[in-house]
Amino acid sequence: DTGVSQNPRHKITKRGQNVTFRCDPISEHNRLYWYRQTLGQGPEFLTYFQNEAQLEKSRLLSDRFSAERPKGSFSTLEIQRTEQGDSAMYLCASPGTGIHSGANVLTFGAGSRLTVL
Amino acid sequence: AQSVSQHNHHVILSEAASLELGCNYSYGGTVNLFWYVQYPGQHLQLLLKYFSGDPLVKGIKGFEAEFIKSKFSFNLRKPSVQWSDTAEYFCAVKEGFQKLVFGTGTRLLVSP
Numbered sequence: 001d002t003g004v005s006q007n008p009r010h011k012i013t014k015r016g017q018n019v020t021f022r023c024d025p026i027s028e029h030n031r032l033y034w035y036r037q038t039l040g041q042g043p044e045f046l047t048y049f050q051n052e053a054q055l056e057k058s059r060l061l062s063d064r065f066s067a068e069r070p071k072g073s074f075s076t077l078e079i080q081r082t083e084q085g086d087s088a089m090y091l092c093a094s095p096g097t098g099i100h101s102g103a104n105v106l107t108f109g110a111g112s113r114l115t116v117l
Numbered sequence: 118a119q120s121v122s123q124h125n126h127h128v129i130l131s132e133a134a135s136l137e138l139g140c141n142y143s144y145g146g147t148v149n150l151f152w153y154v155q156y157p158g159q160h161l162q163l164l165l166k167y168f169s170g171d172p173l174v175k176g177i178k179g180f181e182a183e184f185i186k187s188k189f190s191f192n193l194r195k196p197s198v199q200w201s202d203t204a205e206y207f208c209a210v211k212e213g214f215q216k217l218v219f220g221t222g223t224r225l226l227v228s229p
Contacts, residue, residue: 033216042121042207042219043161056215096163104149104168104211108161 004109006092012115013082020078021112023092032075033106034067035091036060043091043108049075082116089113119143119212123220130198130227138193138223140182140208149211150191152182153219156204164206167191178202200229 005024013019025032030051035043046065047057051072061067064082069075079086090113093106120143130136142148152164165176172184182193191208205224209217 031215040221042209042222043217044219045216048215091161105151105163105166106217107163108153110160 004092004094004107006090006109006112008112009110010113010115012117014117015084016081018078018080019082019114020076021090021092021114023075023077023109024073025075025092025094026096026107027073029094030072031095032069033093034075034077035093035108037089037091037111038087046077046090079114082114084116087114087116119210119218121208121210121218121220123206123208123223125223126221128223128225130225132200132227132229133197134227136193136195136198136202136225138206138208138225140191140193140220141189142191142208142210142218143189145186145189150182150184151209151211151217152176152180152191152193153207153209154204155207155222161207164193198225198227200227203227 003026032049034046037043045058046061047067049069052069064080067077089111091111092109096105096107122141124139150167153161154164155161164180165174167174167184175181180195184191205222207222208220212218
C-alpha cells in the first residue's frame with residue numbers, strides 16, 4: 001500500500017464511452033499529480049493540482065480529458081468519447097512521506113489501467 | 118524542456134552479475150534526479166534520489182547511482198544482482214517546479 005489509492009484498478013470500455021478514474025492521495029499533502037504510462041514508455045505528466053486549483057496541464061491532455069479536485073482532497077480524471085489511443089495506465093501521485101518526504105519526491109499509486117476496445 | 122534517455126531497453130543478466138544502467142538528461146544547471154523501480158505487478162517505487170552534495174548516491178536494496186555533471190549522466194549500478202531485481206527501472210529528472218520527466222525505462226531480467 002503506497003498511501004495513494006486509485007480506483008478502479010482496471011477498466012475495459014468500448015470506444016466512444018466515457019470513463020472516470022478516482023485518486024485518493026496521501027492526506028496531509030496538498031499537491032496531487034496525474035501521469036499516463038503507455039506500453040514501453042515511462043510515465044508522462046498530465047496535470048497537477050495544488051489543493052483544488054489545477055495549476056498545470058500537459059499538451060497531452062486533450063479537450064476530452066478533464067480533471068477535478070473538489071475541496072482539495074480526492075481527484076477525478078474523466079475521459080470523454082474514449083479512443084483506442086487512450087489505452088494506458090493512469091497514475092496518480094502525491095509528495096512522499098517518511099524517508100521520502102519532500103516536495104520533490106513523488107509517491108505513486110498502483111494506477112488505473114484503461115483498455116479501450 | 119528536459120528529456121531523459123535510457124539507452125538500454127532490455128537487459129538480461131545472470132544472478133551475481135554486475136549491473137549498470139545508463140541515464141542521460143538533456144540540459145544542466147541544478148538538477149534533481151531519481152531512479153524509480155517497478156516490480157512485476159507492482160507500483161512505481163523510489164530507489165534513490167540526488168538533489169545535491171555527494172554525487173555518489175546510495176539507495177535501497179544495494180543500488181547506487183553516480184551523478185556526473187559534465188556528462189549529464191546519472192547511471193544506476195549494483196555490484197551483484199539477484200533474481201528479485203527483475204523489474205523495470207526508470208530514470209527521471211525534475212523539470213521546473215513540480216513535475217518529473219521520465220525516461221522510457223529499462224526492463225531487467227535476472228536469470229537464476
